[in-house]
Amino acid sequence: MPDQTKDRIVDAAYRALVKRGYHETSMKDIAAEAGVAPGLAHYYFETKEDLLVAAIERACQPVMDAWRQAGMNLSGPLPEDADPMMVARMGFELAKEELRTYRGLFLLTFDMFGVGLHNPKIAAAVRAFIEERRAFIARITQGVIAGMPDPPAASADAIAAALWGSLHGIYLQKVMNPDFDADAAIDALSEMAIAFATRPRLTSAQVV
Amino acid sequence: MPDQTKDRIVDAAYRALVKRGYHETSMKDIAAEAGVAPGLAHYYFETKEDLLVAAIERACQPVMDAWRQAGMNLSGPLPEDADPMMVARMGFELAKEELRTYRGLFLLTFDMFGVGLHNPKIAAAVRAFIEERRAFIARITQGVIAGMPDPPAASADAIAAALWGSLHGIYLQKVMNPDFDADAAIDALSEMAIAFATRPRLTSAQVV
DNA sequence: AGCGTTTGATTGATTGACCAAATAAACGAG
DNA sequence: CTCGTTTATTTGGTCAATCAATCAAACGCT
Structure with missing residues (x-):
């Protein structure tokens, strides 16, 4: 066997x-x-590094499945009929759920980030890990931008990077301090993102 | 000597x-x-851990000085006459500047985060490190909220946690990939935050 | 018999911590 | 001012423990 x-x-x-x-x-x-x-x-x-990468990929499996089950595929396009705004809302909810359910995965991931700081092989895996998720968020963001009354100055990629970073930073605070109220922070982020996506057109006089 | x-x-x-x-x-x-x-x-x-903490505190010194020179004190109250919105804008600019200037400090800090995942002594230092910065952002956020036409559902603390997390996540992407456009991501975050802080009052029908 | 799998001992190297002795600096009495 | 004594600093080496990786031998299935 x-x-x-x-x-x-x-x-x-x-x-x-x-x-x-x-x-x-x-x-x-x-x-x-x-x-x-x-x-x-x-x-x-062959090496301990390879085993770490395998362990993370394996641990990510159930998360991937949860996203797919919610109708989203990290490495594929969004469903044609999806409303990006609704997808975004659901994404924030899934993010909260994730943090509750897969604490071990986050520990492992953050550990990998630390190792990757001075280990080229792990660093490459980390970059790929981040990029996959950032690109997924960017696809959602792209759709949201298309529906905004006043198109933003920032690109979908930049917004996606900021959003992925936010979630990561919130996850980190939760992992470092179990008492941290991550749900509240994600809700705050969500509120910010929604205010941004639904902001009315500004007159040029209002723009600073 | x-x-x-x-x-x-x-x-x-x-x-x-x-x-x-x-x-x-x-x-x-x-x-x-x-x-x-x-x-x-x-x-x-006494231990290697103590030396790591000392090295980080030391490396943080010039950053602290830069903030103080900009009229902000991480561990003290904001100046009485400061406009929170202007302070927030300046904060985002300083964040961009920081990332350009103190790459070594971020490497060290992120390394400490990784070590802290499984080392109680370092973990305590990490929590203190995060808390100091989160509280600083919360003081600014508190001021911004006070001036918002429509007060947010999220608390100043939750928003501060989301913002600190965002900056941390963006810094991480930059450290992991020097080609990453951190300025664009911070600008996107800033755009989101400003849209949030200046959002008009919603009618209850618009609230979802 | 033959091959993929599994074992467990071994290798060569490194680590954080510790310590006894050497050296330098500070002090106090005459 | 000077010598003897105490205290603070610095040295260089030892220590037991640990590590990733290797390998020859044994196992078990077909």
């Missing part, structure tokens, strides 16, 4: 990495968590 | 930590960078 074993190792890596973090988790720890011999993890994964 | 030596070590720690990151930097490395004996760093700092 080769594939089953590989999965066992990836699952064990996820659990161990969430518990102790990348630098405090050894390949031996992961093997022990999986209940296999110390050397086996290296049979399936 | 005891204090001078301590400063030399803190400076060396900053350089070494920026270059290689917390986990890839040994106390010996730092001592070598400072040009002192391997054991000396432990004379001034």
Whole structure:
């Protein structure tokens, strides 16, 4: 049962990495968590980095599924008939739900961000991770902009970057401090975004 | 020259930590960078964690000074005569400037965030770091809210959390990818925030 | 028999922390 | 001013523990 074993190792890596973090988790720890011999993890994964990336991709699966189930595909176009504004609202709700449900995934992701600061291989994975989500938000934003009475100065990409950054920053505060009211922060962000998307046309005299 | 030596070590720690990151930097490395004996760093700092915190506090100094010079004090009240809206605008400009000037500090800070995920001592420092900046933004936000035609549903604290998170997330994208146009993202955020702060009163029929 | 899988011991290297001894600076008594 | 004593600083090396990665040997299925 080769594939089953590989999965066992990836699952064990996820659990161990969430518990102790990348630098405090050894390949031996992961093997022990999986209940296999110390050397086996290296049979399936050349380096520890590869295993981290596999663990994150695996952990992202249920989130991807949740988005798809809500009618949105991170790596595909939005449904033709979708109202971008409604999609955006739903996105903020899903973001709140995500944070409640997948705390371990966020721990792992943020750990990967930290590792990526000084590890080129992980850094590439981080950039791809961010880009996928940023591009998804940009597709929604593009649709919202098209419906705005007064088109914004900022591009859809720039707005998407700001929005992804906001969510990330809010997630971080929640992970660092479980008492932090992330829902309130996301609601505030949502309120800001909606005010922006529905702002009336300004006269040039009002523009600063 | 005891204090001078301590400063030399803190400076060396900053350089070494920026270059290689917390986990890839040994106390010996730092001592070598400072040009002192391997054991000396432990004379001034009980643990590596303490040295990391000292290095960050030290690196934050010039940023704090820049804010103070702009008439804002992170840990004090806003000037009495300040127009919150102008202060907010200036804040976004300073944020752009910061990112250009203090890349090393951000590397160090983000590294600390990563370490803090699984290190209680560093985690406490991270929470304090975030809280100080969040509270500062909240003071500005409070003033802006007071001047809004239609008071928001979100609290000043929640908005501040969203804004700090946004800036952090944008900084992260820039650190991870130097080609990222952080200025555009901050401008987009600023545009959103201003649209929010100047939004007209909605009729209840318009509220969703 | 043959091959993909699994084992567990080993390798070579590095780490943070610690310490005893060397050196320098500060002090106080005569 | 000077010598002896105490305190503060600095040195360089040791320590046990840990790590990612390698590898030859054993296993088990067909």
